[in-house]
Amino acid sequence: MIPILQVEGYGKHFQLHEQNKLIPSSLNVSFTVRSGELTALIGPTGAGKSSVLKGIYRTYLPSAGRILYHDALGHELDMVLASEHQILELRRREIGFVTQFLHCLPRQATLDVVAQPLLGLGVSREEARQRAADLLSAMQLPERLWSVSPATFSGGERQRVNLARGFIAKPRLLLLDEPTASLDPATAECVIGLIEGLKAEGTAMLAIFHHPETTRRLADQVVELTSPPAVETLLKEEIMAPTLALLAAPTGGVASLGAALREAP
């Protein structure tokens, strides 16, 4: 398979001016993501898994390294150096990000929340809503919820909406941050099915999973991050039991710097 994303020596640290602190988050992370494959990031809490996803998506400004992306037209772009408008364009057309949390307007109907990425691609409102409806029924979200805002939904329902929105435009690269974390087993199964489907269609995925079991089922390649940050790439068959035990530990991590700062004394 062709590499779509090559991360080379990625590093990220936060400089907290107020507290005069430098907080390392990722150091010298390197791996390659290929189309039609799922690459899983594993490692203990604080190993900087989310930091890698956010660095790729430019939610974090990378501190070091290169993130080479091969776009649909075959151009190679270093996403560390890309302009804001280039990043926005990639986000619109090629790269999706499903986080643990659904950010959406509390007053927007679920159908519109899911359809939104299609509107950005110029799909008509009617068609976008139709495709959103198809996807939501495939994900077994009850139809009576479609016209309501996801703000009132249970965690599982909301996460399905979140995933549906991430999937609907069929991005070439999909970043997944614990997409099945809050799902009941049945729904998680359904989501796993969808991920497999997307993979089969050629989508490249870089994911963090809550359950080692999910990683084992879906990952074609596993990248283990260690804390303090160091990195080695393991093939799927070489996953070791101790690592899996580590993976089972509850994840918190630095969800956002904003949250970290709020909690800081």
Next chain:
Amino acid sequence: MNATPLTQGGNAYNFGFLDEYAKKEVRRAVLKAIAIPGYQVPYASREMPMGRGFGTGGLQLTLALIGPDEVMKVIDQGSDDSVNAVNLRQFIEMTCPGVSTTTKTTGCTLIQSRHRIPELPLTAQQIIVLQVPYPDPLVVVEPSEDKRKTMHGEADYSRLLVKLYEDIVKFDEITISHRYPTRINGHYVIDPSPIPRWDVPKLDDSAALILFGAGREKKIYAVPPHTRAEPLAFSDVPFRVEDFRDGAGQRRACARCGSVDSFLDEFVADSGSKTYQCSDSDWCDGVEASA
């Protein structure tokens, strides 16, 4: 220009009342006004011996333009015989020796008028001076003269047009009766003085030079001969002149001369019934004489 004093002695009055420097200044303003059709040219309006609002702006124009060979006509409300017209005419006769006056539209060379333009089309040999109380049509939407100047300069008349829009919303009609804002030569919008809407079309492509003088507000402006003058209106709500049809839709006629194509004054007789007569007395006389 004749500058012979009326009487000898230190307190004598100059021909045309105003001193020659004042006249020259008015003439300079007139030239500028003609050069920029519809633009309000400021000038240092002199005090005249009649009240502000009684035609001092028009009078300064008349006195600055008049020569001893002039044939002068003075009208107020269409009539040569109304108090103010008589008053002005007497003043002009007194201060401009040699000038002849007439009540006929035909044959006069200079007309000073308040509120009317004669019904008989004016000729290239004639100049009409209209007395203006409020020179600026924008005053209804903008009190500051400084800001109005910019609006005129940029031909920004949207706020005036909004007033017309609001009129139609409220009354289904544009309710401006007289002083109808009129765009001159495609740029400046003027207040054509309190002439009725009936007279507004006479401004367009006029053979005669039309001058406007505002004494109190100290402005002079002009519609030069054969210049476009378009009353502001909407494409689907056109400008309309006064309607003189009776209840049956019949055009009323002047009770005196029978004319059906002139602006009519309305009179309430002692019996309570209404009668109509030409506002323009010279026109009425003319139609009656030819009948």
Next chain:
Amino acid sequence: MNKILEVRGLSKTYGPGCPQCVESTGPEADTNLCPHCGSVVAIHDVSFDLFEGEILGVMGESGSGKSTVVKAIYFDQAPSSGEAIFYDSDKQHELFALNAARQRWLRNHRFGMVYQNPHLGLNFNISAGGNIAERLLMSDVMDYGAIRARAKALLARTEVLLSRVDDLPKHFSGGMQQRVQIAKALATRPPLLFLDEVSTGLDLSVQARILDLILEIQQELKTAMVVVTHDLGVIRLLTGRAIVMKYGRVIETGLTDQILEDPQHAYTQRLVASAL
């Protein structure tokens, strides 16, 4: 995607100005008031680009100069120096080099502005419909029926009751006044819209619906917008990119989620940390 606006080195000083003005003001000096000559350096050397259909946030607290930026581009206040180029389909306009009439034309035809204070954006002495009509009349639409229809359509779109089209804005609630302002700003279908603290001071629920409306309109019309606000929530909700200002200087610029999650400048970090 094409650039619609390019702003370079925009500066505005109130007062006589002196050679020390720039060095003695700004975030490091912790003031925008020049101690030598008393001038206020409202903005200095502000540069940014705006692309078609994009919403750019300008954030900062009062005195940061954020409103001055849009007021300069909208020709409300002439800048002291700097340039701004507006790319209008095949033409480009160097905004501050244009004469007053040309600037007014652009303002009427190609720009829209929604102010925090509805008195600035609306004429309170004419009806809601009349306010929209005014903008259309400025653009030489002279058909009463067409003006009326467009005014009603815009008010319907901004969710103002049609029965109130002929009412005076002073009888409207604050939220409704902002809707009329938005309708008025959109009357000429401008490709570029400025929003200056549009939802500040409104009740939270009203605020939310105004912001929804702005987002919907942006999706429908693909209008490029510059949103000025001190409210991180508004920035998060509406904008894709943002610039952060303090004492007249741009101290940070980036994608909105990056600024909120990984702010670089000490001031931005403090701002984000203090948000509820």
Next chain:
Amino acid sequence: MSYVAIKGGGRAIAAAAAVTEYLRTEEGLVGTAAEPLEINAILHQLRHLVDRVISEGGVYHPQFAALAIKQSLGDTLEAAFALRAWRSTRPRLSATPPLDTSRMRLIRRISSAFKEIPGGQMLGPTPDYALRLLRLELLDESPEAFRAVARDWLENCPEARLPDSFPKVLDALRAEGLLPPVSAARSQTAFDITREPLVFPVPRSAALATMARAETGSLLAIAYSNMRGYGDVHPTVAELRVGYLPVLLPHPVTGELTEAGEVLMTECEVVAMYEADKANDSGGKPMFTVGYGACFGHNEVKAISMAILDRALQKGMKDGAANPSEDPEFVLLHVDGVDSMGFASHYKMPHYVTFQSDLDRLRTTQSKNREIA
């Protein structure tokens, strides 16, 4: 059929003039001793009336002002009007340079800012501290007693050696740094409102000239609004002086400045504070601001009102008008007596045509309303 419209205008005007003239001379019917009012009597016994008319008429011609008062039966607006109209017929022969009012020959001079001022306070002729009781004895004043009063006063008047000129209070304040220095860039030529139209924004000298000719009551009303709260600051009268100002004119042959006469004037300078302005010449030091008023004749209310408005207008031009008295267009376009009284009068003129046009609009909209209803 006769023409119904406005006929006989000429006769009506003549008759109106005749009946007015009858009123002027009516006294001849009732009193055998009735005599026409002498110009001298007006000049002396109604001197404040004359002062008002020369000031509002804008011509220093006390004799013609008295004549105007006589023919207008004491109506100051009409009298000032007649004087102005006469002025329109006079060619301009010469112009004075700016005159130095410290050279005034004073009859009155006070400062409410200081108890002692260089040169001293001089109360002079003023009713300020008199009780406003009707002096009923004047109802029937004998000519003999009348003549004796002035004579007695002069005889008992102590000999006083007054200096030719008095220093200005403002100069002292300025020397102390309490007032901004006089800008060297100040124009030496004043705006001539009789030759140039006011085109806003106008220079300060145009505003001052307009107010110097303004109608006293109008000026007072707007100044009063500023003092009462539609304005900001309580002013202090730094100096009020009344006296005769020597008028200098270039000699027609040599061009040398020569004293051509003197005019009675009232001059007032008020000071008031406003915030330190770092942009002004004072380098950020808080300073007094000055308002200046001056007019022909002895008219203190007018000079004080003008000074207050001058200060208010300067503030308005600098910071934007916060109230009507700070708005140059509002003040300067509405204080002229001739303009305002003329326009108020013009409403008495026929408006048949415009009213006919109004009727047409009202009837049309009414009938449309009926159709809709």
